[in-house]
Amino acid sequence: MKTVTFYVVAALCLLATKLNAQTFNEKVEEISKNIENITKQEKDSLKIEVDKVNNMLINNEITQEEANKRKQKFADKRANNIETRIAAEEEKLSQLVKDKVDGKIEDDKNAFTIKFGNKKDTAAVKDYAYRRTTSQFVFALGVNRLVTDGEIDNDGYKWRSDFYEWGISWNTRLLKTNNLLHLKYGLSLQYNNLRPDNNMMFDNVDGKTILVDAGRELDVARLRYVNLVIPAHLEFDFTKKRVTDDRMYFPSHKSFRLGIGGYTGFNVKEKQILKYKDDGNKVKHKEKGDFNVSDFVYGVSAYVGYGEFSLYAKYDLQPVFTNNEIDQNNLSLGIRFDFN
Template structure:
């Protein structure tokens, strides 16, 4: 009877030990999973918020300046949420391992202690790979001015200085060499919103397959042609952020120092419309013309940026003329600033 009782107790102890190990692994894996889900959820939420701001801007519910401010605020808020929530998960992870090492979670045999050490190393790797994995994701937002280039000369006579652009999208940044942090390949998907604002009450007119400027005969408060391109950008990025060594573990942080990117983009036009605002018989009038202004269906160009951290100066140039079949080619040059939010 005593022998049977002893065997039962031994089996229960073994079962309890295995259950504890299993529970510990599951808890650790869940924390690691939470870190990845937090980042994904916040970036997805930011995309939705930016789309809502763009919709409000298209519906004239807010001004362009207000839209810029809102986008910056949303991006900063999501970044703070990610930082705070990830810090909480890392604290849980540290406490879980510490409790096990200090014996506050039961440890009944030497074999399991050895396994615990392996699990601890694995979790540390998960933390570091979250922060400095070889491929990272950034949310990109850029804003600046547009200029049409005709025969190598910028056309300042027909277009206002306020002709502008903004771009937003997502990029993936892959470290090319396994043990060197200098060279990265950056690629993604972006929407480029380009606005051309004619001077002197002129508007865009399309006739006979050609697009040109014509006097509107109105006292225009706003004349703007917007065309939107969906593009795939690709850059070689030179990141001067040094790699780091901590407890014999090497990590490769990005966007912590000077950065230079050179490359280009290719894509296609998704929509175009002309927007007019004027007074008629003492009343404010708005007019939107959606249609074919002979904007090229496809676009490709070169681009570059140089900056520090998440901020950089940005330039892009469309090698494809803006309008198809015009006798004189006009190419769009954009100059502005760019943010790459990790």
């Protein structure tokens, strides 16, 4: 009777601990959902505001010029709201990663047991044994280049043109008794930066986004556009299965990995940042106008590596700018981490 009582108390204590403590992956997933909800809320609100303006225009309550001004005002407000609210979530994520590095956050265990006395008294409270679907926190960074007519533009942009991506992914083993094939899918934010060289900046001229002379010496010129995407890859994981106590286990991200797939999503925001000196004073100018960045994004991507680290490449199949006479597509090369 005492032994049974001890089992029950131990199980209840362990269950309470699990219920009260969020794991790292759960917290990352929560932040990702918050960002998705923020974007949806603000875009839905903008649609309502624009519809009201359109109704006023139809009823001749305002002029076309006044309607355009109001739409731009609402668009700027919603873009600023998205930026401010997402920045708060990004701060949470940064602190979360720091806490994980410092060991302050509980890891997502695949299995746990409670042992009492000898082997005969061992009780498995719950055994996940390398679940068929696992989750990872994804972080990637590298350089961006525009591709025009199959040629990479290495002259018009600085090497510091960069990208970084973070999100959460799920990895599902496709075969019941083989560890080679996995389906990897998730949700990511891709931050793309283009940094023109030679004191050039982006400008919307007659509906086309082109590089123009800034007319001054620039310390920084950067166009940033952020995409919320759903990536999906067929992953080949060469991690060997394990057999222990006549049981078969399928660990992942422990050996060479190769992923081939793509992504699709939409543009969240775009802005240009200029930094320069004016009469000895440092000036930082942000412009959140319409640079004709494609609203809808889709592309192909691949990675190859070992364990949690891999080399990463992605290529946007849609042009960066929608109305330009010559299509320019973004190519990104870098490194990627899948924290299992």
